[in-house]
Structures are given as C-alpha cells and as structure tokens.
Amino acid sequence: MARTRGSSAIRRLFRSPRTAAWLLVLLGVWMGLATAVPQGALTDPDVAAWRAAYPVLASAASFLGLHRAYVAPLFLALVALLALSTAVCSWERTRTALAAWRSVGVVDPARVRRLEESPAFVVDLAGSAAADPLESAGEALRSLGLRVRRGPRLAEAYSGAWSRFASPLFHWSLVGLFVAIPLGQLTMANGLLGVPVGGVVLDEPSAYGLLERGPLNRSLSGLAVGVEEMPLAFEAAGVDRGAAPLVTLATRDGSEVARGHVYPNAPLRHGALVVHMSDYGLVVRVSLVDAGEPVAETELLLDFDDDAADGTTTGEIGLYAEDDSNIASVRVGAVLERTPDGLVYRNLPADPRVRLGLTDARTGEVVSAELGVGETIETPAGTLRVEHLGYYARLSIVEDRTVPIVYALLTIASIAVGVALLVPHRSVLVLLAGESGARRLHVSVRGGRQDPDFAGRVRDALEGEGR
Amino acid sequence: MTLEIVLMWTAVTLYAASSVVFVVATVFVRPRLDDVALWIGLAGLVPHAVAIGVRWERVGHGPYLGFYEVVSSYAFISVAALGLIAWQRRSLARVGVLLMPIAFLMLGASMFTPRADLEITATLASWWLTIHVAFAKLCYGAFVASFALALLYLARGRATGLLAEALERLPRQEVIDDLVYRFVAVGFVFLGIMIVAGAIWANEAWGRYWAWDPIETWSLISWIVYALYLHARLLLGWRGRRSAWFAVAALPVVLFALIGVPLVYNSIHGAYLQGF
Numbered sequence: 001m002a003r004t005r006g007s008s009a010i011r012r013l014f015r016s017p018r019t020a021a022w023l024l025v026l027l028g029v030w031m032g033l034a035t036a037v038p039q040g041a042l043t044d045p046d047v048a049a050w051r052a053a054y055p056v057l058a059s060a061a062s063f064l065g066l067h068r069a070y071v072a073p074l075f076l077a078l079v080a081l082l083a084l085s086t087a088v089c090s091w092e093r094t095r096t097a098l099a100a101w102r103s104v105g106v107v108d109p110a111r112v113r114r115l116e117e118s119p120a121f122v123v124d125l126a127g128s129a130a131a132d133p134l135e136s137a138g139e140a141l142r143s144l145g146l147r148v149r150r151g152p153r154l155a156e157a158y159s160g161a162w163s164r165f166a167s168p169l170f171h172w173s174l175v176g177l178f179v180a181i182p183l184g185q186l187t188m189a190n191g192l193l194g195v196p197v198g199g200v201v202l203d204e205p206s207a208y209g210l211l212e213r214g215p216l217n218r219s220l221s222g223l224a225v226g227v228e229e230m231p232l233a234f235e236a237a238g239v240d241r242g243a244a245p246l247v248t249l250a251t252r253d254g255s256e257v258a259r260g261h262v263y264p265n266a267p268l269r270h271g272a273l274v275v276h277m278s279d280y281g282l283v284v285r286v287s288l289v290d291a292g293e294p295v296a297e298t299e300l301l302l303d304f305d306d307d308a309a310d311g312t313t314t315g316e317i318g319l320y321a322e323d324d325s326n327i328a329s330v331r332v333g334a335v336l337e338r339t340p341d342g343l344v345y346r347n348l349p350a351d352p353r354v355r356l357g358l359t360d361a362r363t364g365e366v367v368s369a370e371l372g373v374g375e376t377i378e379t380p381a382g383t384l385r386v387e388h389l390g391y392y393a394r395l396s397i398v399e400d401r402t403v404p405i406v407y408a409l410l411t412i413a414s415i416a417v418g419v420a421l422l423v424p425h426r427s428v429l430v431l432l433a434g435e436s437g438a439r440r441l442h443v444s445v446r447g448g449r450q451d452p453d454f455a456g457r458v459r460d461a462l463e464g465e466g467r
Numbered sequence: 468m469t470l471e472i473v474l475m476w477t478a479v480t481l482y483a484a485s486s487v488v489f490v491v492a493t494v495f496v497r498p499r500l501d502d503v504a505l506w507i508g509l510a511g512l513v514p515h516a517v518a519i520g521v522r523w524e525r526v527g528h529g530p531y532l533g534f535y536e537v538v539s540s541y542a543f544i545s546v547a548a549l550g551l552i553a554w555q556r557r558s559l560a561r562v563g564v565l566l567m568p569i570a571f572l573m574l575g576a577s578m579f580t581p582r583a584d585l586e587i588t589a590t591l592a593s594w595w596l597t598i599h600v601a602f603a604k605l606c607y608g609a610f611v612a613s614f615a616l617a618l619l620y621l622a623r624g625r626a627t628g629l630l631a632e633a634l635e636r637l638p639r640q641e642v643i644d645d646l647v648y649r650f651v652a653v654g655f656v657f658l659g660i661m662i663v664a665g666a667i668w669a670n671e672a673w674g675r676y677w678a679w680d681p682i683e684t685w686s687l688i689s690w691i692v693y694a695l696y697l698h699a700r701l702l703l704g705w706r707g708r709r710s711a712w713f714a715v716a717a718l719p720v721v722l723f724a725l726i727g728v729p730l731v732y733n734s735i736h737g738a739y740l741q742g743f
Contacts, residue, residue: 017702021695028691035681035732070679190675241589264672265593276674396674403670410663417659421652421697451645 609654
C-alpha cells in the first residue's frame with residue numbers, strides 16, 4: 001500500500017508541469033554558470049588561473065563540479081529527471097490526444113447536456129431563412145478551415161489530426177533526443193589522426209595522437225586512411241578552402257570505398273565514419289645508417305608553432321636497433337620562414353631544413369646539425385640521414401552512428417513544435433436547440449490555446465450564415 | 468563605401484525622426500502623428516535596405532560578418548517587425564514608440580564600429596550559414612516584437628492620465644497579450660530552427676554538432692527561457708502581467724546570445740561578430 005502511494009506520488013511529481021518548469025530553470029541556471037567558469041581539468045592553465053583569482057568561488061565550483069559542467073553528476077541528474085518528466089508528459093499527451101481522437105463523432109450525452117445548459121454563446125436563428133441550419137453552420141465552420149461531422153441535432157468541427165498529435169510528437173522527439181545523444185556519446189569514437197601526404201595509416205587505436213572512445217565503442221573501422229596530395233590553397237566555388245587533403249578510404253584488401261578533398265563543410269563520409277580536416281603540419285623521417293646499412297628509421301609529426309624559435313614544435317624520437325636496444329634519441333625540429341609580424345609561414349621554404357640534436361644512448365654524446373633532405377651527419381651511433389620532410393594532414397575522424405537519428409529527431413521536433421504552437425488544435429460543438437420558429441444554435445469552442453479571437457471568429461461565421 | 472555610409476546615415480536620421488515623432492504622439496496624445504511616425508520609420512527601411520544591398524554586392528556576402536553588419540541588420544529587422552505589426556493591426560502602430568528607439572540605437576551604435584569588409588572564410592562558406600543566419604534574424608524580429616508589445620501591455624495596465632489616454636486606442640489587453648504569445652511562439656520555432664541548422668552546420672564544418680561553446684550554450688539557454696514562457700502560459704496558466712513581464716525579461720537573454728556572447732567570451736563563433 002505504501003509502495004503504491006509512493007509510486008503514485010512520484011508519478012504525480014513527474015506529471016506536474018511545475019516539476020518540468022523547475023528542472024528547466026535549474027538547467028538554464030547551471031548552463032549560465034558553466035559559461036562563467038573555465039571548463040576543463042583542474043590542472044588546465046585557464047582553470048588554475050581562474051581558481052587562483054577567485055579562491056572562494058573556486059571551492060564552490062569544485063564542489064558542484066562546474067569545471068566539468070556537462071559531465072557533472074548534478075547536471076546529468078537534472079537532465080535525467082527532465083528526460084523522465086518529458087517522457088511522462090509525452091505519454092499523458094499521447095493518451096489525451098488519442099482519447100480525443102477516438103471521441104470524434106461519438107455523442108456523449110453529458111457533453112450534449114452541458115452544451116444545452118451552458119454554451120459559450122448562442123446564435124439566434126429567429127430571422128434565419130436557412131432550411132437546414134446545421135448544414136449552414138457546418139459550411140461556416142468549414143470556411144474557418146475546420147473539418148465537420150454532423151448528426152440530426154449536433155455538428156462537431158475540429159482541426160486536423162496533425163494539430164492534435166503535434167504536441168505529443170514534439171515531446172516524444174525530445175525524449176528521443178534525451179536517449180540518442182547519450183547513446184552517441186557512449187558508442188562514438190572521435191580522434192585526431194596524422195597521415196603523411198603520400199602515406200596511409202590504419203584507423204586503429206594505436207595510430208591516433210588523440211582518441212576519445214565511448215565505453216560501449218567496441219572497435220574502430222580498421223580502414224586504411226590515405227592522403228594522396230594536399231594543396232595548401234584549395235579553391236572551391238570561388239572560396240579559398242585552405243589546405244584540403246585528397247583523402248582515400250580503403251578496406252584492408254585495398255578496395256577503395258571513398259575518396260575526396262576534405263576541407264571545412266566538405267567532410268568525407270563512409271557509412272558512419274566522417275573524416276574532417278583539422279589542421280596540417282610537417283612530417284620528418286630520419287634514418288640511422290651504420291656501415292652503409294640502415295639500422296633504424298623513424299618518423300615524427302611536427303606542428304606549426306608561432307612561439308617556437310624555428311617555427312615548429314620540436315619532438316624527440318628514439319632510434320632502435322633490430323634487437324630493440326636504444327641507439328640514440330633525436331630532437332627534431334623544422335626550420336621555417338617567418339612573416340614580418342613574427343608569424344610562421346605555414347608552408348615549407350624552397351630549401352627546407354631540419355634541425356637535429358642526437359644524443360648517443362651509450363655515451364651520452366650530443367651532436368647537433370641542420371640538414372636538408374638526403375643530407376647526412378656522422379654521429380657516434382652511425383650516420384644520420386634526413387630521408388623526408390613534407391606535410392601531414394591532421395584528420396579528425398568521427399564515428400557516431402546516432403548522428404542521422406539525432407538529425408531526424410531535431411527535424412521532427414522542429415516541425416512538430418511549429419505545428420503545435422502555430423496551428424493549435426481547435427474544436428467547435430454546435431447544438432441545434434429550440435422549436436421551429438424559435439431555433440437557436442448552442443455553441444462551445446475549444447482552442448489549443450485560449451485564442452481570444454477564435455471564439456469571435458466562430459461566432460461571426462455562424463451569425464453570418466444564420467442571417 | 469561612401470554611398471553606403473550616406474545611405475546608412477540617412478536611415479539613422481529617419482529612424483531618429485520616427486522615434487521623436489512617436490514619442491511626441493504618445494506624450495501629447497496626438498494619434499494622427501502615429502501614422503506620420505510610422506511612415507517616416509518605414510521610409511528609413513529604403514536607404515537601409517539599399518545600403519545593405521550595396522555592401523552585399525561589394526563584399527559578396529549578406530549582413531552577417533562583423534558587429535556593424537550584424538547589428539545594423541537587427542535594426543532593420545526591428546523596423547520591419549514594426550511594419551508587420553502595423554500591417555496586421557494598424558491600431559498597434561504605437562508600439563513604434565518602443566521599437567523605433569531600439570532600431571535607432573542599434574543602427575546608431577553600429578555606425579561607430581569598424582566597418583571593414585570581412586571575407587567569407589572556408590568555415591563560413593556553407594549554405595547552412597544562410598539558413599542559420601536567416602532564422603537568427605527572424606527569431607530576433609519575433610522576440611523584439613513580443614518584447615515591445617509586452618511593454619505596451621504593461622504600460623497600459625498601469626497608465627493614468629495622458630498616457631492612459633494615449634494608449635486607449637490600442638486593441639483590448641487580451642488581444643495584445645495573445646499577440647505577445649504569438650510572436651514568442653513564432654520566435655521560439657525560428658530559434659529552434661536556428662539552433663538545429665547551426666548544429667548541423669557545426670558538424671559539417673568542425674565534425675561535432677554540439678560542443679558547449681558559450682554561444683551554443685547561450686542559444687540553448689535562450690531556447691529554454693522561451694520554452695519556459697510557453698510552458699508557463701500553456702500549462703501553468705500564466706497570462707496577463709506575469710506573462711508580459713516574462714516576455715520583457717527574456718529578450719535580454721536572446722540579445723546576449725546573439726550579440727553579447729562573442730564580445731564577452733572567447734568563442735569559436737567569435738569570427739561572425741568580431742571578424743577574426
């Protein structure tokens with residue numbers, strides 16, 4: 001008994017429009033606060049600086065989880081409660097709409113009695129010449145865009161089914177979004193993949209520099225992602241699109257499944273896999289040659305950096321022998337030109353050069369040099385040669401199977417809310433009352449929103465026909 | 468450039484004149500001056516539209532890049548909203564006493580901001596931009612109309628003396644109340660379409676449809692605020708003054724989302740207002 005009372009109270013709570021209103025208020029406030037607080041880990045420089053500047057607010061922000069506002073338990077709980085409230089509301093609205101739909105044309109004696117006793121207004125037909133006043137009334141109501149059904153004494157007019165079901169459909173679409181969006185977060189994979197121009201990289205976790213995967217994401221596509229070429233100023237429809245790699249996607253057996261230049265607003269798609277252009281940088285390949293034989297070769301991706309002395313980030317790579325023993329570590333940076341403003345030209349100079357700093361793993365001896373492609377330098381570990389200096393494309397690769405569902409739900413929600421608000425459901429009930437010579441129409445009007453003009457328009461239309 | 472600026476200042480002058488005449492008509496209870504003020508304001512749309520067109524032709528894109536273009540186009544929409552209201556119900560032309568000063572201040576302010584020609588970047592070159600921006604402007608138009616009508620409703624409810632006399636020719640209070648609702652409803656639908664179009668565009672351009680960027684978040688907050696207005700009206704029975712106050716308080720939120728956020732926050736969306 002207590003359990004029944006409890007569940008009934010919970011149902012009432014979630015059915016209540018006030019609950020939904022308060023949840024919306026709390027979510028709105030939460031989001032507003034979240035935009036006032038830097039988002040990220042507590043160790044992020046922006047977050048740390050803000051926390052140092054506002055120590056009192058910082059403790060409250062930490063307590064609430066505001067620095068990671070959109071994955072904070074409080075936020076997720078509010079969203080879950082709103083989803084539940086919306087689902088209950090959708091269910092109620094659907095039931096009401098179905099019940100109303102089923103009752104069309106069904107004469108309810110209580111309803112007729114109410115109409116006899118307390119109509120919204122009465123149209124006097126004393127001066128009417130109409131042979132069939134209900135037929136005339138029906139015509140008048142049709143002229144207002146309503147569908148009409150009539151019996152011997154009663155006419156019922158109502159707007160179309162779509163207006164009755166638009167509101168439930170809108171709310172169900174929201175429920176669908178509350179489910180689809182988190183499902184997408186749980187199953188998606190999203191990462192940045194560096195692919196040298198002319199090279200191919202497999203879509204596998206180990207290939208990514210940065211990869212986020214939902215806990216339910218089982219595996220990546222395994223497709224071979226290649227970049228055949230990358231014009232740095234690709235033009236399409238008269239607009240410079242910037243660097244636009246020509247990306248190919250192929251299965252492991254080499255069958256190409258997609259190809260195209262990738263730039264903003266022009267991603268490459270294959271099924272749920274979407275490839276976007278994120279940025280580009282440089283790729284350096286060096287090898288270590290000992291007694292004329294290459295003993296190790298490695299590749300490093302470098303990004304443009306206006307603050308770095310040479311114009312790119314530097315990276316450190318290890319050179320390993322066939323037996324996996326470390327021979328040397330090499331610091332690598334490319335030397336780029338700068339603009340008069342100090343910014344880096346994001347393209348290779350005519351004579352591209354690589355700055356190397358090799359540290360011998362056994363002796364600790366350091367050798368530095370600046371080399372062009374094909375040039376070598378003698379080191380205690382052997383001869384170091386720059387094999388290649390070129391561009392790489394940093395591709396953003398996203399696999400989220402829920403995106404088409406989310407789009408569909410957003411579209412349905414937009415249309416449904418438009419219909420629900422702008423073409424609300426309306427119904428009119430007209431009863432022919434009185435004896436011949438003193439006949440009158442008893443009218444009741446229902447609107448989806450209490451439009452002060454609608455009853456007036458119905459009255460004008462009926463009185464116009466009654467004259 | 469010179470022709471554009473001359474036309475813009477002509478529009479500013481006409482909007483200022485219209486505002487003054489509307490104020491005079493209201494304060495001194497001269498209903499006939501409402502028509503004069505309305506026509507002066509609507510006349511201002513002509514040089515304003517031509518100036519926008521001249522610039523559009525020159526820079527190769529619509530009025531949606533940089534504070535000058537964005538805010539001046541919102542001023543245009545404010546006057547167009549007045550024209551729409553007056554066309555629907557002539558007796559409501561008096562709402563111009565609120566809308567014309569808003570338009571004048573917006574256009575005037577935009578004239579003192581940088582007017583450099585900004586080029587369409589690779590990220591902006593998408594037809595989703597057209598949909599996104601068009602619905603942003605439409606929703607602003609609907610919300611500013613609801614704001615002005617709601618203020619009129621509130622002013623009339625408390626008006627005494629000359630002000631009461633000035634407002635007595637307006638339609639019944641429940642009709643104004645309903646019009647506020649209608650404009651909010653239309654604006655809410657447009658705002659929703661703007662957000663959806665923006666999300667789809669973001670996914671095409673950047674590979675994610677939502678990233679809780681400040682401007683995305685404030686657009687959603689605006690949507691929630693107006694959803695609350697509709698929820699309160701349709702389900703909690705809020706009408707009259709409470710509902711009108713809500714419509715008045717909601718506009719600053721949407722204005723902040725449309726214009727204020729890029730000025731306050733570092734946002735990936737900043738390019739459209741600040742040009743970088």
